[in-house]
Amino acid sequence: MINFDYARANDVADAVRQIAADPEAKFIAGGTNLVDLMKYDVARPMRLIDISHLPLKSVEETADGGVRIGALVPNSDLAYHPIIEKRYPLVSSAILAGASQQLRNMASTGGNLMQRTRCFYFYDVATPCNKREPGSGCSAIDGINRINAILGTSEACIATHPSDMCVALAALEAKVHVAGPTGDRTIAFADFHRLPGDTPEVDTNLKANEIITAIELPARGFAKNYSYLKIRDRLSYAFALVSVAAALELDGGHIKEARLALGGVAHKPWRNAEAEASLRGKAATPDAFAQAAEIALRGAKGFSHNAFKIDLARRAIIRTMTQAANSTPQVQSSKKVR
Amino acid sequence: MDEPVSRSHFRPEAVSKPREISITLHVNGDRRTLSVAPWTTLLDALRERLQLTGTKKGCDHGQCGACTVLVEGRRVNACLTLAVMKDGAHVTTIEGLATDGALHPLQQAFIDHDAFQCGYCTPGQICSAAGLLAEGKAKTTDEIRELMSGNICRCGAYPNIVAAIEQAMRAMGGK
Numbered sequence: 001m002i003n004f005d006y007a008r009a010n011d012v013a014d015a016v017r018q019i020a021a022d023p024e025a026k027f028i029a030g031g032t033n034l035v036d037l038m039k040y041d042v043a044r045p046m047r048l049i050d051i052s053h054l055p056l057k058s059v060e061e062t063a064d065g066g067v068r069i070g071a072l073v074p075n076s077d078l079a080y081h082p083i084i085e086k087r088y089p090l091v092s093s094a095i096l097a098g099a100s101q102q103l104r105n106m107a108s109t110g111g112n113l114m115q116r117t118r119c120f121y122f123y124d125v126a127t128p129c130n131k132r133e134p135g136s137g138c139s140a141i142d143g144i145n146r147i148n149a150i151l152g153t154s155e156a157c158i159a160t161h162p163s164d165m166c167v168a169l170a171a172l173e174a175k176v177h178v179a180g181p182t183g184d185r186t187i188a189f190a191d192f193h194r195l196p197g198d199t200p201e202v203d204t205n206l207k208a209n210e211i212i213t214a215i216e217l218p219a220r221g222f223a224k225n226y227s228y229l230k231i232r233d234r235l236s237y238a239f240a241l242v243s244v245a246a247a248l249e250l251d252g253g254h255i256k257e258a259r260l261a262l263g264g265v266a267h268k269p270w271r272n273a274e275a276e277a278s279l280r281g282k283a284a285t286p287d288a289f290a291q292a293a294e295i296a297l298r299g300a301k302g303f304s305h306n307a308f309k310i311d312l313a314r315r316a317i318i319r320t321m322t323q324a325a326n327s328t329p330q331v332q333s334s335k336k337v338r
Numbered sequence: 339m340d341e342p343v344s345r346s347h348f349r350p351e352a353v354s355k356p357r358e359i360s361i362t363l364h365v366n367g368d369r370r371t372l373s374v375a376p377w378t379t380l381l382d383a384l385r386e387r388l389q390l391t392g393t394k395k396g397c398d399h400g401q402c403g404a405c406t407v408l409v410e411g412r413r414v415n416a417c418l419t420l421a422v423m424k425d426g427a428h429v430t431t432i433e434g435l436a437t438d439g440a441l442h443p444l445q446q447a448f449i450d451h452d453a454f455q456c457g458y459c460t461p462g463q464i465c466s467a468a469g470l471l472a473e474g475k476a477k478t479t480d481e482i483r484e485l486m487s488g489n490i491c492r493c494g495a496y497p498n499i500v501a502a503i504e505q506a507m508r509a510m511g512g513k
Contacts, residue, residue, distance in 0.1 A: 005357060006376035006422050028423070035379070035418045036399050048376065050423055076412075080475065100488020101473070102466065103400060105412045106419070236487035333484035 001038045005047040009054060012179050012213060018049045020181050020209040027051050027211060029072055029108040032099075033115050041125050042116075042132055052108075056213055059083060065219030068177075071110030071212045075165065076101060078109055088217055089329065090226040090247055094168035096332045097230040100237050110212035113166060113176065113192065116203060117159035117267075118239050120144060130156045131200040138200075146305040147239065150313070151266040151297070157200030158303060161193055161268050162239050168228060170269035171245040171261040174217050180210035193268030200267070222247035222259065227323035229316055229330045229337065230263070236335075240264035242313045244320035248284065255279045255288070260296060260321070265313055272296040284325035286318055293317035361425040365390065366434025374421045381405045381416035384431060392432035392461045396490075403489035406462040406469070407431050413469025415488075432461035435468065443509040444468055447502035455493035463489045467503045471510060479504070 009015035009027075019025055024046035028034055037043035056070035059081050067083055078084055079095035095104065116122065121129045121139035128137035140148050140158050148158040169189050176187040193204050206212065225248040232238040243263035249256040258279035262270040275296035282288045293314045300310045319337065323329055328338060358373040365388060372387050381398075384390045384407070396404030398417045405416040408430040435442035444464050447453070454460045466489045476482045482503050483496075491499065 001377050004376055006359065006420075028420070031420060031423070032400060032415075032418050035420065038377075039399060048420075052423055100403065101469070101485050102403060102406055102413045102415045102488045103418075105469075106414050236484055333478070333481045335480075 002041070002044050004038075004045055006050065007047065008050045012054060012056075012211060015049060015051050015054065015211050016179055016181055016209065019211065022047055023208065025049050029111045030074070030106040032103050032107045033111070037116060037123075040123050042123060051211065056110075062216065067217045069109050069215045069217070071108060071214055073109045074105055075099070075107045075109065075112060076104035078165075079104065087221040087223055088168075088172065089223055090168045090172065090221070090228055090245055091165065091217070093226075093228040093329060093332055094164040094243075094245060097228055097240075097243070098164035109165075109215055112163055113212060113215075114204070114206075115162050118162045119148060119159040122159060131159055131196075134199070134201045141303060144305060145303045147241065147264075148303060148306055149266045150300045150302055150306060150309045151262075151270050152195045152268070153266075153301060154196045154198065154200070156198050157196035157267070159196065159200065159267055160264055161203075161266070162264075163269075164228070164230060164240065164243060164263060166193070167243055167245045167261045167263035167269045169215065169217075170271055171247050171259040172217055172221065173259075174215050176206075176212060177214040177216060178206060178210045179213050180207060184213070186216075189269075190271065196267045203267075220249075220257075222249060222324075225250055225324045225327055227320045227329040228332075229320040229323065230332075231312060231316055242309055242316050244313075244316045245269075246317075246320040246324040248279075248321070248324045250284060250325065253283050255282050255284050258292070258321075260292065260317065262296065262313060262317075265300075265309060270296070272298075284321075286322060289318045289321040290314070292321070359422050359425075361422055363388075363421070363424065364426075364428040366430060376420065376422050378421045379417055380407070380409075380419040380421045380424055380429070383421040384416060384429070390431050390433055393465075394458055394461055396459070396462070401490070402459070402462075403466055404459050404462040406466040406489065408465055408469055408472075411469075411472055413466050430465070430468075432465055435464065442468070443506040444471075444502065447505040447509070448499075450505065451498045451502040452495075453498040453502040454491075454495050459489060459491045459493075463491065463499055467499075467506065470503070471507060476507075 026045035028048045056072040058070050079092045121127045127139045149160045174189045230240050230243040240263045245261045247259040258276045275292045362371045394404040396402035400415045400418045407416045476485045
């Protein structure tokens with residue numbers, strides 16, 4: 001870890017002022033990813049601005065029936081919050097599928113969005129990586145790429161976004177509230193994370209001088225018919241090979257609205273509007289889900305060690321959608337997939 | 339790969355004189371004031387500065403749980419926590435669990451169930467289990483296993499660790 005300086009931010013405006021004044025500075029909240037990246041010499045900020053004491057720790061229902069989550073609410077508190085458990089169980093389930101309770105106690109809601117990829121080569125400073133060192137090349141494309149992406153990849157980068165919570169937030173169409181030097185703005189969740197293209201070093205559309213202040217969930221929480229299924233190389237405390245967030249609104253046996261987001265397969269939580277639209281008005285059957293899966297995975301491209309993910313994702317979509325339709329969501333403490 | 343991509347770990351130009359910051363930690367009930375560099379982790383502060391070596395350094399990357407301590411009663415990885423960010427906080431380590439010479443029910447249960455072999459992960463396992471009991475979310479064996487998954491035991495004492503936690507849970511009134 002390099003030597004660095006440390007300062008606390010007194011309020012949101014002060015945090016924005018401090019980050020705008022120092023391009024070599026970074027915000028720190030939970031620190032679960034940033035401190036780790038600094039120990040590996042991947043992140044090398046000259047100065048850390050501690051935002052962990054800012055008053056962004058409440059979960060409040062909004063006037064239009066949604067919920068506003070402060071950016072500094074710890075992941076564990078959010079997962080177990082009574083409003084989230086009752087109205088947005090997909091969010092609770094996705095959070096509890098990720099990390100460990102120690103890390104969830106530390107990690108913040110906003111920081112979860114800002115996690116960087118877990119691609120082995122991004123962490124290994126002895127190897128080329130376009131995300132870490134733009135222009136140096138991608139070691140994963142012809143390397144050990146079992147955990148890498150199958151959708152939305154580029155010749156420059158095949159990294160995935162590691163979050164579970166973000167997959168649920170994408171499915172629910174959350175909004176990200178941010179503050180910057182010129183005021184506040186709102187970013188739709190689908191527009192927050194980026195695909196790698198030829199600038200894989202840029203993970204998100206958050207500007208360097210902006211800070212996340214809150215995540216807003218819309219009124220519709222799909223609490224009756226949802227499931228989050230995470231498939232990984234061990235049964236707990238590992239990043240997803242493939243994960244699926246499924247949410248349905250049913251009218252009898254027919255689908256009024258469907259949401260489907262995938263984790264572990266792309267540089268951002270992966271949604272396909274056509275796949276979701278294909279389900280509307282249809283009976284909630286495995287055949288319909290299989291058809292949606294085909295559309296969602298259109299264009300998927302496997303690499304030397306991860307082509308299995310395409311079929312794994314297809315089956316996981318059908319299974320998770322079926323769990324949602326039957327109101328039998330995957331229980332994260334049970335390792336049996338029903 | 340003609341040119342090595344890696345850079346040196348230490349950048350002397352980054353901070354010419356390490357700026358030490360004075361912080362106060364309430365560790366196991368004792369008020370301790372110390373000066374730390376910004377990059378000092380809570381784990382290193384406890385072990386190297388306060389000589390509380392019960393908390394172990396395993397992976398030092400938040401993957402093994404050996405460094406688990408309680409900060410304001412919540413279990414965290416001390417290896418990923420910067421000490422300067424916890425100025426004023428109450429910290430409980432394995433050294434602070436026994437009261438007046440009487441073992442904490444978890445410590446007694448780990449002995450009763452032989453819930454360790456080499457013992458290196460044990461302080462983290464016990465502190466993590468203390469956090470788990472305080473949270474009150476684990477009711478079943480499956481839930482204990484899932485909510486203890488942040489603590490790795492390479493000797494593989496998991497069945498006995500789960501049995502010990504279940505005993506302590508009963509002893510402490512099913513909390």
